[in-house]
Amino acid sequence: MLRTLRNVSGRALRIPKLVRNQHTVVVGIDLGTTNSAVAVVENEEAKILENEDGSRTTPSVVAYTKDQGILVGAPAKRQAVVNPQNTFFATKRLLGRKYADEEVQRDLNNTPYSVVPHDNGDAWLQTVDGKTLPPSQISGFILQKMKSVAEQQLGQKLKHAVVTVPAYFNDSQRQATKNAGKIVGLDVVRVINEPTAAALAYGIDKKQSDGVVAVFDLGGGTFDISILDIEDGVFEVRATNGNTHLGGEDLDVILLHKILDHFKEQSGGIDLRRDRLAVQRVREAAERAKIELSTVKTTEINIPFISGDKHIKMTLTEDQLDEMAAGLIAKTIDPVKKCIRDAELKVRDIDEVLLVGGMTRMPKIRTTVEELFQRKPSTAVNPDEAVALGAAIQGAVISGQIKNVVLLDVTPLSLGIETYGGIFSPLIPRNSAVPVNKEQIFSTAVDGQTGVEIRVYQGERSLVRDNKMIGNFKLSGIPIALKGVPQIAVSFAIDADGIINVSATDKTPGDPNSPSDAAAANTVSIQVSAETGLTEEEVQQMVSDSAANSQRDAETRKKVEHATRADILCSDTENALFRFGEEMEDSEVEQISSMVAKLRVKINDVREGIRDHPVQEINDEVNAIQKVCLEAIQKVAIKQQKEQEKK
Ligand code: AMP
DSSP states (O other): OBOOGGGSOSOOOOOOOSOOOTTOOEEEEEEOSSEEEEEEEETTEEEEOOOTTSOSSEEOEEEEETTTEEEESHHHHHTTTTSGGGEEESGGGGTTOBTTSHHHHHHHTTOSSEEEEOTTSBEEEEOTTSOEEOHHHHHHHHHHHHHHHHHHHHTSOOOEEEEEEOTTOOHHHHHHHHHHHHHTTOEEEEEEEHHHHHHHHHHHHSSSOOEEEEEEEEOSSOEEEEEEEEETTEEEEEEEEEETTOSHHHHHHHHHHHHHHHHHHHTTSOOOTTOHHHHHHHHHHHHHHHHHTTTOSEEEEEEEEEETTEEEEEEEEHHHHHHHHHHHHHHHHHHHHHHHHHTTOOGGGOOEEEEESGGGGSHHHHHHHHHHHTSOOBOSSOTTTHHHHHHHHHHHHHHTSSOSOOOBEEOSSOEEEEETTTEEEEEEOTTOEESEEEEEEEOOSSTTOOOEEEEEEESSOSBGGGSEEEEEEEEOOOOOOOTTOSOEEEEEEEOTTSOEEEEEEEOOOOOTTOTTTTSOOEEEEEEOOGGGOOOHHHHHHHHHHHHHTHHHHHHHHHHHHHHHHHHHHHHHHHHHHHHHGGGSOHHHHHHHHHHHHHHHHHHHHHHHTSSOOOHHHHHHHHHHHHHHHHHHHHHHHHHHHHHHHHO
């Protein structure tokens, strides 16, 4: 949320100031999958800084070369065809991901460079001479390049930057982006969401822009949709959705295979797929053709001498490209609808639609957006530049150069912990404004429990088994007490970068007379580690599963809750057997024990999702146990009373 201070009704606003020094410059960097851009605010106006070629964007490409060392940007892109295995592009798609992730595996066949599993399972890159490096290092080189572009233009050394990420990046992808800065000594003072940055650029630029704005951002590798409220200078992100593995690169790959198939057919069976150099040439031609078809109806793909004396010659029409893009375009529709729903709006409530990302230049994307929102998208922002401009504005807010704005974004997925019975207890619902802190008191589930494991999950489903665990830790040293007595405060903090911290504190009131009990509370905390992020597929799956399964989830949750209550009764019954069993008939003890054991199997089935048992069946067994146990205890009580009377 970006807010003019005078409009904040009595609420204290913290504007994070980096320094009060007038001269500190915080640049904004759009670290794109395909291209990157850097911008700065001067005289209250954001402007793009051109690179040494006079270009306003720089290809996000890094090459390891024999003669020239490491090349970044256009020089790296230019030599890709002759050095395909050492030229790294679109590596943002690998950032914060595991090698085994489905998306990584899918991309492996289409990248001329090698992707290898690192010791911790992360997807890393490998040069021809065997050197391995994390994708964040490539991002680091690009950040360094953008920093030097800015330094040259501004004539001063820079240390700080605001870097943008797709709104749907998860915790580990955000951390990997911050680390990329660290690797090259650039202090990434804030990570902000790309669509939010674009809206910021639009809002600041068009001073009279009040209303609800949707930002449709389809770039080389990611898709984001965000809906913001802009009112009297106040920017509030209402909802966000997207897919961190969907973009122009996917269409390039589809077209690449079409061209390779066409050549195979024309050449009588020559398959170029194993020829990395040829594949790289075709890939570049595919992207060029795609871009051309945004302005013309038909284009020629000509690649001479692709194999010996053979050439590729092929005509491609806009309609053919649209057909190839149909699947990709279809994948943007659901997130848009969900985002509108999450923002609690109707399509007609949206006053303006901004297009961001190179792929939104494709006419078919524009008409799809127009159909979805029932209005022509705005052309007020430059899709290639808006994100960097917005990042620069946020940088100027942080440095104190721009005074009257604050930006608050939202978290894309719900966050919570596992509670007894495998229930997911969300503390922070998705689309909550960040930074955000939430605390909730939990207790122990078993008598005498001295430790609890806090398992942190992200997702939208009712049971943890359907969500993604992103971290766990133990709080031990809880003083022995009956179940339900200890008070364990679990707090979640998501900072402005979207990075998560969780802590648990034993807040059980102690004996005030005991100096040890009165001592400081026992606290354990974690920053959710960068290695355990969600795969995009999982994020997408979670959100869509959640909608599709919400009714079934509610039923399952009810069943699990019933099972948990039944389990508590089983424990109480076992306690009763422990206390009174000696005085009960052996047959009674046996009967009760076997009833409890039978019920426990069913409880376990329900909780673990092994087998279904109707709630009524479990309730009947609970009632039967209670009845038999009560009768047995009553008999014991009568027996004890008689013995008392005898005495
Ligand atoms: P970005 O990540 O925003 O830089 O977007 C880059 C993606 O947009 C790449 O896949 C480009 O091929 C694609 N792109 C750039 N310009 C155009 C255009 N005029 N028509 C279609 N796609 C484009």
